[in-house]
Amino acid sequence: MKEQIIFSMKAPYREDFQIKGYSFGKGMKSACILGPIRGNEVQQLYICSQLIKALRELEKNGCITNNKEILVIPCINYYSMNVGRKFWPVDNTDINRMFPGNEEESTSSRIASGLLKAIKDYSYGIQFASFYLNGEFVPHVRMMETGYQNTSLANLFGLPYVVVRKPQPIDTKTLNFNWQNEMTAAFSVYTNSNDQVDEKSAKQAVAAVLRFLTRMGLIKYESHSGYISHIILEEDLSNVSSMKSGIFKRLIETGQEVRYGQELGYVIDPFLGDVVETIVADTEGIVFFSHTEPLVNEGDIVYRLIHRLHE
Amino acid sequence: MIENVTKAALYVHENLVIRRNRICPEHGYEDRGRICVVTGAHGDELEGQFVCYELIRRINAEKEKLRGTVDIYPALNPLGMDTGVRTVPIMDMDLNHMFPGQKDGTMMDKVIASIVDSLKGAEVVIDVHASDTFVKEIPQARISEEFEDMMVPYAKQLNIDLIWINAATTVHESSLASSMCKLGVPALIMEMGLGNRINREYGEQVVDGILHLMHKLCLWEGEDIPVKEPRIIRNDDISFIRASESGIFMPLAENDTFVTKGTVLGEMIDPLLGEVIYQVKAKCDGRLFTLREHPLAYEGALIGRILKEEKEKSS
Numbered sequence: 178m179k180e181q182i183i184f185s186m187k188a189p190y191r192e193d194f195q196i197k198g199y200s201f202g203k204g205m206k207s208a209c210i211l212g213p214i215r216g217n218e219v220q221q222l223y224i225c226s227q228l229i230k231a232l233r234e235l236e237k238n239g240c241i242t243n244n245k246e247i248l249v250i251p252c253i254n255y256y257s258m259n260v261g262r263k264f265w266p267v268d269n270t271d272i273n274r275m276f277p278g279n280e281e282e283s284t285s286s287r288i289a290s291g292l293l294k295a296i297k298d299y300s301y302g303i304q305f306a307s308f309y310l311n312g313e314f315v316p317h318v319r320m321m322e323t324g325y326q327n328t329s330l331a332n333l334f335g336l337p338y339v340v341v342r343k344p345q346p347i348d349t350k351t352l353n354f355n356w357q358n359e360m361t362a363a364f365s366v367y368t369n370s371n372d373q374v375d376e377k378s379a380k381q382a383v384a385a386v387l388r389f390l391t392r393m394g395l396i397k398y399e400s401h402s403g404y405i406s407h408i409i410l411e412e413d414l415s416n417v418s419s420m421k422s423g424i425f426k427r428l429i430e431t432g433q434e435v436r437y438g439q440e441l442g443y444v445i446d447p448f449l450g451d452v453v454e455t456i457v458a459d460t461e462g463i464v465f466f467s468h469t470e471p472l473v474n475e476g477d478i479v480y481r482l483i484h485r486l487h488e
Numbered sequence: 489m490i491e492n493v494t495k496a497a498l499y500v501h502e503n504l505v506i507r508r509n510r511i512c513p514e515h516g517y518e519d520r521g522r523i524c525v526v527t528g529a530h531g532d533e534l535e536g537q538f539v540c541y542e543l544i545r546r547i548n549a550e551k552e553k554l555r556g557t558v559d560i561y562p563a564l565n566p567l568g569m570d571t572g573v574r575t576v577p578i579m580d581m582d583l584n585h586m587f588p589g590q591k592d593g594t595m596m597d598k599v600i601a602s603i604v605d606s607l608k609g610a611e612v613v614i615d616v617h618a619s620d621t622f623v624k625e626i627p628q629a630r631i632s633e634e635f636e637d638m639m640v641p642y643a644k645q646l647n648i649d650l651i652w653i654n655a656a657t658t659v660h661e662s663s664l665a666s667s668m669c670k671l672g673v674p675a676l677i678m679e680m681g682l683g684n685r686i687n688r689e690y691g692e693q694v695v696d697g698i699l700h701l702m703h704k705l706c707l708w709e710g711e712d713i714p715v716k717e718p719r720i721i722r723n724d725d726i727s728f729i730r731a732s733e734s735g736i737f738m739p740l741a742e743n744d745t746f747v748t749k750g751t752v753l754g755e756m757i758d759p760l761l762g763e764v765i766y767q768v769k770a771k772c773d774g775r776l777f778t779l780r781e782h783p784l785a786y787e788g789a790l791i792g793r794i795l796k797e798e799k800e801k802s803s
């Protein structure tokens with residue numbers, strides 16, 4: 178393992194900001210794995226640390242393929258993490274909305290640019306990311322439909338689902354989109370939590386990455402073959418919204434199969450205690466996302482279902 | 489007439505309500521069209537609050553001269569305004585990056601879609617912003633290149649100093665103004681002043697402009713004050729000054745003044761060592777039209793902008 182500084186910057190009141198990378202093997206820039214770009218992505222940090230641990234072991238045993246280099250950047254935005262913020266602390270900008278970045282522009286744009294420069298030559302890019310909706314997801318690989326996306330490669334992670342998203346204007350500034358534009362096969366991997374460590378899904382994520390690296394011939398590792406991924410277009414997910422606000426009681430776990438008309442949750446009047454709404458499935462399918470917060474607004478998305486898919 | 493544009497129940501015992509004041513011509517007068525003035529998308533920008541107040545005050549003072557409908561929305565992001573934060577609280581997203589909303593999206597997506605619906609059919613929509621809490625701006629319109637032809641004629645009436653045509657579509661995409669333009673409703677962003685502050689002079693200036701535009705659109709027959717001829721600028725006309733090192737920025741120049749190449753705009757100081765880290769100098773002659781107000785500046789932070797080669801008008 179070789180430690181390197183990917184990007185650094187002086188700060189008036191804090192130790193220098195340094196993005197660190199750890200590389201395994203030597204030679205062709207083959208795979209790059211990225212951790213948190215937002216300060217609440219603790220699960221993502223944990224996964225990267227576990228991956229570095231596993232890769233150190235593999236390297237020690239001579240299991241990194243010759244002439245292949247794997248780089249892991251366990252955390253980009255630890256500055257936010259240390260002050261309990263999601264976005265860049267000084268100006269609240271989301272670094273994941275600053276790509277491709279520019280080294281002549283704003284601080285977060287410089288960070289984005291410095292990072293992309295260091296990672297753009299890798300053939301495969303894997304980012305542990307988070308979504309703007311707070312809640313729990315079925316572990317999946319997400320790709321942007323840029324024209325360069327390769328879903329059959331995404332299947333090699335062996336996670337249950339691959340989601341393809343049509344880029345909206347706002348997506349064009351994300352790392353995933355710009356990484357793909359640099360001709361890196363870029364994947365975002367989502368596990369089911371952000372600000373909590375979920376051991377089970379972290380293990381699943383580490384295994385998925387090692388499986389992918391094995392299948393791409395970058396490491397020698399015996400792994401379970403995983404799932405045969407189901408490919409979903411994001412626009413085909415069906416949203417279930419609450420009609421009332423109050424205390425939300427979830428009845429179904431992410432990943433479970435539901436029938437048409439099945440009760441999925443309750444909204445309880447926060448003062449009177451009565452159930453004011455019973456949320457029911459408007460289709461049969463599998464729960465892809467669920468709202469995990471204890472409170473809910475009128476109109477919030479509480480579930481997203483994979484229409485007509487069975488376990 | 490105060491109207492609820494849209495309403496959604498929040499977690500506990502409260503509704504998020506987007507309100508507008510609709511002013512219609514007096515009985516017997518023709519209603520020739522509608523103009524919308526919206527503001528408060530960013531909760532740390534307050535300049536628009538005075539603009540709303542002053543516009544309503546002036547129209548009501550001569551209401552018999554009104555020939556159209558005026559819809560005024562002081563707070564598109566009421567919870568952001570209340571908490572003094574730029575974004576939409578809890579989700580921490582920039583409202584002006586969420587347009588045109590989505591009828592089957594999250595609560596805010598639905599709220600935004602209702603705002604968009606309520607603006608449809610207007611002759612023009614003016615979205616008043618106040619820079620941010622970092623830099624101070626002079627009154628200007630920001631227009632994306634895509635809608636330049638559509639929007640410049642409107643912007644010219646607004647008594648502003650500049651019209652900044654920006655080619656970077658990502659700056660504008662998903663904004664209220666661009667989303668309305670895409671729907672065929674002329675809309676533009678106005679920027680002025682500084683976050684968390686109100687500059688009365690700028691407010692008066694811009695209200696003069698809005699009334700002048702209404703006059704041009706035949707919606708207002710009240711007093712019509714001659715307006716400034718704004719300079720139309722593009723990114724190439726601007727010298728951007730960004731912090732080359734992090735520190736505390738102490739300005740030595742005034743915003744909206746003319747500077748020459750080498751003029752010291754301020755000093756970046758180190759409070760621990762008691763030293764000047766470096767002097768921030770103008771890289772060209774011109775009009776300093778943006779200046780940093782927030783002292784803490786990291787490397788890359790915007791310190792100022794100079795409009796190249798604009799000479800002081802000798803009067």
Ligand SMILES: [Zn+2]
Pocket residue numbers: 530533617618619
């Ligand atoms: Zn604004």
